[in-house]
Amino acid sequence: NAGVMQNPRHLVRRRGQEARLRCSPMKGHSHVYWYRQLPEEGLKFMVYLQKENIIDESGMPKERFSAEFPKEGPSILRIQQVVRGDSAAYFCASSPRGGIAEAFFGQGTRLTVV
């Protein structure tokens, strides 16, 4: 059973470009969480999704950030018009039920904005 798969592992974008981060949850998991980790800081909650639904996006910046988890395919975290401050590691976690305690984290996507 493969773990939570995130791709790409590393992503470099120029300021103003779009970044798309993908997360394929573990088999049988229908709940996905996105966290952001700035350098030398802990992880900060961004959004919690179930298939086709955003349940809690209280940690998402109001502009430029969006997330989806379609019926088929991976969850996508999309950042439009990236700025240097978006440089961070973005982690996805998935769980079989709606509890972060049972969630497994992926290896993360490290976004660098140049």
Added chain:
Amino acid sequence: QQQVKQSPQSLIVQKGGIPIINCAYENTAFDYFPWYQQFPGKGPALLIAIRPDVSEKKEGRFTISFNKSAKQFSLHIMDSQPGDSATYFCAASPRQGAQKLVFGQGTRLTINP
């Protein structure tokens, strides 16, 4: 009030020593306190967790101590090994089934041979 404060930021211990990492919180609604271990280039992995109805929990060489009145909890690693070198994060949530965690800032632990 949503913060979890973790210390120290970094810690170096000799093999066999007992590193201790401390966390403090303010929100009395927090009811579930996990610790995560993160190796470079990897995602965090759940190590051990505690609820406030117990004062201590042990799993192998890892022990959580919990002081509800002081709103503090700590991780102890017994007989530490170089393979324990990693970044450790404490976290908290209102309940075990909650959908989000508040993480501490992390402690970079190095165990010297």
